[in-house]
Amino acid sequence: MTIRFDNKVAIVTGAGNGLGRAHALELAARGAKVVVNDLGGARDGSGQSSQASEEVVALIKANGGDAISHGANVANFDEVQDMVDTAVSRWGKVDILVNNAGILRDKSFSKMSLEDFKLVMDVHLMGSVNCTKAVWDLMREQNYGRIVMTTSSSGMYGNFGQSNYGAAKMALVGLMNTLVLEGAKHNIKVNALAPTAGTRMTEDLMPEQMVKILAPEAVTAGLITLCDEDAPNRTILCAGAGGYATANMFETEGIFLPIAEQTPEAVREQWAQLTNQEQQCALEAGVKQSEKFVMKAMAAL
Ligand SMILES: NC(=O)c1ccc[n+]([C@@H]2O[C@H](COP(=O)([O-])OP(=O)(O)OC[C@H]3O[C@@H](n4cnc5c(N)ncnc54)[C@H](O)[C@@H]3O)[C@@H](O)[C@H]2O)c1
Numbered sequence: 001m002t003i004r005f006d007n008k009v010a011i012v013t014g015a016g017n018g019l020g021r022a023h024a025l026e027l028a029a030r031g032a033k034v035v036v037n038d039l040g041g042a043r044d045g046s047g048q049s050s051q052a053s054e055e056v057v058a059l060i061k062a063n064g065g066d067a068i069s070h071g072a073n074v075a076n077f078d079e080v081q082d083m084v085d086t087a088v089s090r091w092g093k094v095d096i097l098v099n100n101a102g103i104l105r106d107k108s109f110s111k112m113s114l115e116d117f118k119l120v121m122d123v124h125l126m127g128s129v130n131c132t133k134a135v136w137d138l139m140r141e142q143n144y145g146r147i148v149m150t151t152s153s154s155g156m157y158g159n160f161g162q163s164n165y166g167a168a169k170m171a172l173v174g175l176m177n178t179l180v181l182e183g184a185k186h187n188i189k190v191n192a193l194a195p196t197a198g199t200r201m202t203e204d205l206m207p208e209q210m211v212k213i214l215a216p217e218a219v220t221a222g223l224i225t226l227c228d229e230d231a232p233n234r235t236i237l238c239a240g241a242g243g244y245a246t247a248n249m250f251e252t253e254g255i256f257l258p259i260a261e262q263t264p265e266a267v268r269e270q271w272a273q274l275t276n277q278e279q280q281c282a283l284e285a286g287v288k289q290s291e292k293f294v295m296k297a298m299a300a301l
Contacts, residue, residue, distance in 0.1 A: 003228050005032035009091045010227065011083065013037045013074050013131055014101030016052025018199030019150070022216035023098050023223050024056055028065035030224070032096065035087045036060070036069045043200055045103035045119060048073075074101045074127030077134070084134040094135045096227045098148045099128035099172070104201060106161040117164040124168035128175065136188075145188035148226045149176050151236060153194055156247055173236065173249075180234040181285060189233040191226040194247060195219040196240030213241045251289065253279035256296035 005027055015024040016038030028034045036056045040049035053069035060067040070086060072079035087094050103123050105116035128149055139145030154162045155169030172192060179190045196202075197219050198211030206214075222239035225231065236247040255274045257266055267274070283289055 003030060003224055005030045005096070005227070008032045008095040009035075009087055009093050010096035010098065011035040011037060011087060011094055011131065011135070012098040012100055013072075013127065014039075015056055015098075016040055018201060019195055019197055019216045019219055019223075020098070020100040021052075021056050022220040023100060024067070025060060025063075026217070026220045026224055027096070027098075027227065028060040028067055029063060031065075033091050034060060034065070034067040035083060036067050037072055037074070037083060037101065038069070039071060039073045039101070041103070043103060044105055045123060074099075074131055075122045077130045080130040080134050084131075084138070088138070093142055094138055095142075095144055096146045096148075097131055097135050098150075098223065098227065099131055100148075100150045101127055102150065102201070104162075105164060108161050109163045112164060117167075120164035121168045121171075124165070125171045125175075128172055132175070132179065136183075139183070139188050140186040143187050145183065145186070146227050146229075146231050147179065147183075147188065147190045148223060149173070149190070149192040151192040151194050153196065153238070156194065156236070176234060184233075189231045191232060191234065192236045193219070193223050193226060194236055194238040195222075196238075215241075218242045248282060250277070250280040250282055251292075252277055253281075254292070254296075256293075256300055258300060 010027045010032040012020050012024040012034060014020040015036040024034050024036050036053045038053035040052050041047040050069060050071050053071065057067045057069045068090065070083040072083040074080060084094060101123065103120060105120050107116065132147055149172040151172050152169040154166045158166055176190045176192050183190060196214060197216045198214040199216060203211050218241055219239045222237050222244055226237060238245045238247055252275055255270050
């Protein structure tokens with residue numbers, strides 16, 4: 001069945017370029033009213049312009065869709081609140097939030113200034129927190145919400161020179177995990193997208209042919225499934241160049257050591273067993289880890 005967003009209102013942050021632009025165009029093409037947010041700065045976050053987001057709005061309108069642009073800096077809560085208020089006063093609600101805006105300030109950790117670390121955390125992590133906070137109570141009250149965090153393989157697996165970016169991107173997975181639990185009874189689903197695409201963020205990091213293969217539209221096809229009524233929940237969808245996969249966190253079954261044996265030497269001796277992945281599983285909440293260990297200890301009594 002065709003996925004449609006008629007009568008749905010979506011906010012896409014950082015939608016003036018790259019992935020956000022492709023997301024906004026596709027959501028609008030499928031019937032959503034879209035807030036095309038973009039600060040319009042350079043890749044490193046400097047500067048400001050409304051040109052790119054206005055061009056996306058013009059394109060959506062030319063295709064018969066409905067959209068407005070908003071230049072909020074996602075790192076500034078007041079500006080974000082104004083963006084959400086604008087969407088609500090025009091269309092009455094916000095159903096979908098795609099946290100996509102982002103910048104890079106790459107340097108090896110030894111050379112990275114704390115200022116660059118904080119700025120990247122501010123845009124990716126606090127930017128997503130601010131936007132989510134501004135729509136959260138609306139979504140709870142209307143008993144409907146679809147939120148997407150944009151994470152990255154750099155966070156999940158590391159990438160040289162991206163300690164700031166990787167930390168911020170992985171923090172978004174932590175944010176998702178708790179929001180999934182808190183949003184469940186209000187029909188709010190939260191997922192994460194781990195894209196790989198040829199955009200201005202990555203174009204000088206890869207050969208031209210690779211950039212062409214990594215079209216943003218291929219990622220958007222995955223993103224759309226996370227915005228749908230039938231979206232999954234708590235899924236990290238990895239997408240790029242027509243490839244789609246999920247990334248998952250599992251915990252090994254582990255071992256139990258009685259009190260007298262709870263020494264670093266014993267832990268080291270059991271390393272092969274405690275890292276054995278045969279019975280590993282995903283835990284649906286942090287407390288499940290405590291439960292697992294306490295159950296093992298009780299069973300040994
Ligand atoms: N391109 C990739 O391969 C890749 C891989 C992993 C993750 N990502 C993530 O995907 C998202 C989109 O990246 P992209 O490749 O399309 O980059 P891009 O640079 O083409 O687009 C990012 C957009 O975000 C906007 N933006 C930046 N800071 C902002 C702020 N404070 N407030 C509002 N808008 C702001 C920029 O103006 C820009 O238009 C980012 O979160 C990025 O980290 C991209």
